[in-house]
Amino acid sequence: MEKSPNYDLILAQIGCKNTKSRKVIIEVLEKSDIPLSAEEIFLRVKDSGASTNLSTVYRTLDLMENKGLLEKCVMSDGRARYQLILEGHKHHITCTSCHKSVSINICPLENLERDVGNKTDFNITGHRLELYGLCPKCRKKE
Incomplete structure (x- = not known):
């Protein structure tokens, strides 16, 4: 439980x-x-x-x-x-037609954040990633 x-x-x-x-x-x-x-x-x-x-x-x-x-x-x-x-943070992908939002269970920016931090000597404290597209239901309508 x-x-x-x-x-x-x-x-x-x-x-x-x-x-x-x-x-x-x-x-x-x-x-x-x-x-x-x-x-x-x-x-x-x-x-x-x-x-x-x-x-x-x-x-x-x-x-x-x-x-x-x-x-x-x-x-x-x-x-x-x-x-x-x-x-920790979460990322989502949002439909540009119906605005349905779905959680993405991975963070595709972790490696990029680490590499940028190493190259710039910044202590990176966070990031934002917003993905947009058409969900399967809205794609069928088009």
Whole structure:
């Protein structure tokens, strides 16, 4: 049985006050396999029975991004989406037609990051990779 993260500990480690809204937002993000928009997070929080408002979701996401707990990416549809980075970063490929996003379980940039770091003497602390294309369902439509 997979052990769920201790949300109280996660918030304490990043120096954040422990609130019900913050815990439920972390829980929603932790359960998602894909990055979510603030609106999607808000709707999932509401569906869980928790009480919060959209402005609290935005403030919490901003705080958690600044503390390094979330990664924010702006997708091809112009909407920002967020993903929790408890166990390292993740990459996704997103359909440019329906905006479906699928996680990629490998990091194709690890070797490049190491080589660039060695050649430039930089201590590289992260990277972003966004892949776009047409999913199989949208390809069939065309």
